[in-house]
Amino acid sequence: MFVDKARIFVKSGKGGDGSASFRKEKYVPAGGPDGGDGGRGGDVVFVVDEGLRTLMDFRYKKKYIAQEGEKGKAKKMHGRDAEDLVLKVPPGTIVRDEDTNLIIADLTNHGDRAIIAKGGKGGRGNVHFTTATRQAPNFAESGGHAEERWVILELKLLADVGLVGFPNVGKSTMLSVVTSAKPKIANYHFTTITPNLGVVEVNSKSFVLADIPGLIEGAHQGVGLGLEFLRHIERTKLLIHVVDISGSEGRDPLEDFHRINDELKHYDERLSKKYQVIAANKFDLLESEDVYKNFEDSMKAQGYEVFPISAATNRGLKELLSYVANKLDEIKETPIFDEAETFKYYTPEENESHKIIVRRENDYYIVEGRPVEKLINSTNFQDMDSLRYFQNFLRKRGIVDELKALGVQDGDTVKMYDFEFEYYD
CATH class of the missing domain: 3.30.300.350 (GTP-binding protein OBG, C-terminal domain)
Structure with a gap:
């Protein structure tokens, strides 16, 4: 099962209390203070593991609590620091604070780490509280507080190119033909209910291609699978917009194209501005090439490149993918979050x-x-x-x-x- 959103509770470990003890040695009737410091509480740390593909691990277990630091001991012995609680997440995971909706971390690459809840510092033992007038302090410092919060995890696929279009226009077939991916394919709507990834190799270049589940009108409002998967388009550099040029389901490809772009714009205007290449699929089913010519003229008048293809017969795919591979070299990386959106990484100073x-x-x-x-x-x-x-x-x-x-x-x-x-x- 593909899970791309989760809500969990995290709590770091409290710091261990300092010790208020005194030396008790033979022939030393009035030994001085010797209380040791408490240990540090464990942090809650998220780490990217490239072997993971979903947030399934967080579907059933909702609470994650790190260990507390050990209390200080006599003879100035320091309490043991608690181990950090390390939670593994797939590449492309965003962590948000539920209360503020602020982004705590954007975890993209294998090995990326972010402290989500900082463990409390260990309390100081009574040896730290001696002064010229206070030789035998009978008190020590308590350990630092634990931090706790509910966080929202969102997974956004890391793909260079996204396939978008209405359901059943041939996106999954195309992905299966040009990559080694094996998506489920059948002749009914919403065959693809989870995003599929594949690697395309063409002209000694390679890129990651994602088959995004088909969009329908109202997707930006959560209709169908809309909101669940529109977020996966955000990280792509380029979109291949697949249309059924044959109109085999009685729809107008030109109208379909504009309706899908309306959904992208309503969800996030930045998505509608991504570079798009048009793949006019099912060209082999056309009864008249005039239909394609009219569609191509309309698209080119709006500045789009159009490629007639047939995913079922491999027609035109090499030309399309070669163009996409070269275009990717020209497109600069664009930030997912603009300056207007509050974006910050967690630091202990900010959270203390x-x-x-x-x-x-x-x-x-x-x-x-x-x-x-x-x-x-x-x-x-x-x-x-x-x-x-x-x-x-x-x-x-x-x-x-x-x-x-x-x-x-x-x-x-x-x-x-x-x-x-x-x-x-």
């Missing part, structure tokens, strides 16, 4: 939140944010040195000043997640 929110709600003052949550988890409220560190953090980060600006008075309640404190200046 350091924001602290201080607000008033009824009779309470609320302090929130990941740094505050981490501070709460790191604080030993039974230890005076830890409490002093906690208070100094609030002052250095300007939280106390923000509370005063909001009108906090002695005795007012300040809430930080599950903890409530009475404020005293």
Whole structure:
């Protein structure tokens, strides 16, 4: 089964907590702090594997969670870093953040890697919190937060040339004749329900040809197989537009040509501007060559090259493919995303939140944010040195000043997640 879109949940590993331990050695009654740092949480990493062709692996399993880093240990022993969770995807996979629809990564070539969720940093052990006045800190830092998100995976085939046209015009037959691909072929609509790829070799040149499932009117709105496969045309450099010149199904090839281009334009105007070569298929079934001559004159008047072919008998295919191979050398690579579309790769700095929110709600003052949550988890409220560190953090980060600006008075309640404190200046 061909699967070209998937929705999955990914979560990195939390960093391991630092250790708040002290040396316990014979003849050393008051050993100093020796708590080690926690290990790093595992990243969720996507890697391109050219052996994959679909997103089938993500069809049934929807949640992927990396391991947490190991906690720090005594004797300054560092907790073990967690292994990254590596997920393999086929070439041409785009990863989007579901909430923002921003593109996190465009994975094109074999071996391309992208970190989709960054693991938390390991927390520092208590050896890092000694000062001239604090010789025995009885607290350590908690591990960094894990990152989690729902992402949308989209697969766009990597082909140089795409075959487009109405169903049953002969695209699959043509692909089977000019490549070693073996698409399913029969005399009914939508025989091709998944894209097929094949390699064409002509005049010592080669290119990848994709048979895109037949389009119908309304495809850009999702009618038929429209939206499922229109995206596969986006990466092609050139389109071979196949029409049934014989009109064997009672349709006008000229009208068919314009209707297909309307669908391309409505889906994405850039698609309709791709270079197109017209393959007038089933030429051997024509009762009068005047039909082809009128069609050719109309197409050439609009700037298109037309080739009369018969995929069933191989007529005209070499001339068509030779022209396409030479034309590909002239066409420059065009970006899939224009500058107007938001496109960014993930970096840890962009995704790490350091924001602290201080607000008033009824009779309470609320302090929130990941740094505050981490501070709460790191604080030993039974230890005076830890409490002093906690208070100094609030002052250095300007939280106390923000509370005063909001009108906090002695005795007012300040809430930080599950903890409530009475404020005293």
